[in-house]
Amino acid sequence: MRDLVRTFFRRPAGIVGLVLLGLVCLMAALAPVLYPASPWEMTGVPFSRPGENGMLLGADTLGRDVASGVVHGARVSLLIGIASALAASCIGVLLGCIAGYAGGLVDMAIVRFTELFQTIPTFVLAILLVAILTPSLATIILAIALVSWPPLARLTRAQVMSIMRREFVQAARCQGQSTLSIVTRHVLPNAISPIIVAGSLTVAAAILIEAALSFMGLGDPNFMSWGYMIGAGRTVIRQAWWMSVFPGLAILLTVVAINLVGEALNDALNPRISRA
């Protein structure tokens, strides 16, 4: 564990990513303190430039504070990103484990089922699901999770299959340990590092999907989100760039931060790098 932390922090990418991610989290946590008013409230003069009328990042077409929207939007983006990545990991790891451990017909059925999902373009399926289920936080999380689990399932399956062949697993079977105990005690702990890394990258992808959904007007109408802000500001981008650019920058920074953390985690969890 100490090795892991040490390697993680030896990489500048990991530190930069963690600091950026920390800032985004802080922003999300402090949103009600920084901007107690709802981000939907029209508090200023429409089309105020950044810095004008006391608004740091300017106002949008209806006079809503862009800075307030960015800060509040961080909560939605992070929540959706993390919750849907977790849900996707649960589905993916469970199915991947079953397929990898059971093999044979079960494996074949699960792989075909996974392929079914992979052949449908991810984003189209997400739009479809949200449109059918009516947009809300829960349905968006569900839709994103349902479209992002297949790569995780395939990764888990490959990992489990290679570890199942190792002799210590056979030794555990000979000891008489139950299947569940073998999988949870021996297989998963040895398989988990690349899955954690892939899972962390899924968070970034989920944030992007959520932004795209909101951009198309399929976000939860009760919550201000970065994607929605870009979507609302896009028609006037030539007159008022700040309405789209600041939420866009927020998305960019968050996704880059998560990717950097994921990469550093990848190195740290690789014993050949971390022990060198």
Place this chain on the structure above:
Amino acid sequence: MTEPLLTIENLILALPQGADRPHAVDDVSLSVAANEIVCLVGESGSGKSMIAHTILGLLPAKVRVESGAVRFGGRDLLALPAAEMRALRGSDIAMIFQEPQTALNPLKRVGAQVAEAIRTHDPAAGREATSLRVRELFEQVGLPDPRTLVSAYPFQLSGGQRQRVMIAMALANNPSLLIADEPTTALDVTTQRQILDLIRSLQAARGMGVLFITHDIGVVADIADRVVVLRRGRVVEQGPARTVLNQPREDYTRQLLDAVPGRGTLRRAKEDAEPLLEIRGLQKTFITRQGFFSPPRRVVAAEALDLRLHRGETLAVVGESGSGKSTLARMVLRLIEADDGDILFAGQSVRAMGREALRQFRRCAQIVFQDPYASLDPRRKVGESISFGPMAHGVPRAEAERLARQWLERVGLTSQAADRFPHEFSGGQRQRICIARALALEPSLLIADEAVSALDVSVQAQILALLAELKEEMNLSMLFITHDLRVAREIADTIVVMRAGKIVEQNGAEALFAAPRSDYARSLLAAVPGKDFFERASARPAASMPASGAQSG
């Protein structure tokens, strides 16, 4: 004697801080003359490979040459610029590695790889001339049908053939010095014999100097002109092979000699006892589909196998790799399902067992695997790996942990070992842990699948002694799988010789060694390294050889 080809003078290699000792190699001096084979013997960790790597300038970045000189043809190799070193490598000094599996590029035809070795040092060599030379080399190293073999890929060749290709590559530029780093350790006994003979004859024909690195003193007895015994980075003893082997001056050399298995008194098979394990007509064929249209590849791993293991007996299954002996072990435990036949354990059919019955059976029949590095979960503490077994059979956690510590002590480790991870232990220690894990379930049958093959000869002797002791104490029956007849001789009552999935000979150990019935068993016996030497040694009165009771460990 003429000027030596290679001289190493007072070489000291410094290890990075935090290693188990400050110097990998401490004040080592040795020399290799033209037309002689010098054997560098030592256990793993003695620094013998480090010396080989120093000569070729291939040391890992963390190891530093502190002082000393390596002279080759009047030049100090340690001070040589990188470009000149490159010109020397593979031309005047060539090297053969231990693992023929990984030393060849899997994506390139073997002929092209040897040709590349020639062209690297002789860019002017024409296409025709090169390929002619490659074919000549293949012929010299005894590869069958060189004309077609040059266009084979490494995966199409056997381990022994690959090692021959490696030797051809090493000889491609007529080196005056050949460094062989455990070139036969990964090979079967019979293949090892062939490769040793090949190196010997090529050396004599070309008048090469050979620095041969090995941990097996039996191999030394077969090929060495001179011997250097290395221990923990220091030279213990060196001199002409005959003198060092026949009149060792140092205790350590004597220990190494005594550790060579296969010279103890033979055991006689017990006649009376009822069979604990009986195998009848066992069949297994592996079928791998290679493609949509090509016919599937069939490998027969077991063909009508019949075996009987009596209670309290040790049955050794001996064979080369690919003979189906490991598959047999796995079929007994149903880690691999057999195609046909019966396995009876204490009268019950193993193949007909349901889930729970199989679980109970596996408690009584435990296995120790070959590779101590792969058979322990790297993310679990050693104590947990052991205690999970009894816990799975209803022993409470605290009791199971106590049991684990007790067993660790019993196999010669401390009870504190339970809180450490596998990577903190050496190969021999790990194998002790694996034995503790197997025996913590108090089995009546122990299957050892090449359990000592991955270990140094001296560690091997210790593990074999431990197994014999525990077997006596717990009245175990053992199915011992090995490719090494010397090891089988050390431990077995009855020996079964397998080849290509069939039993070639099934005989009492005594009878098999005295008068083998099959040609194959005879050829296996003849291939044992150091056979002549040890036979002569044991024929002589005990005066020159210390009693074998001196080995304690």
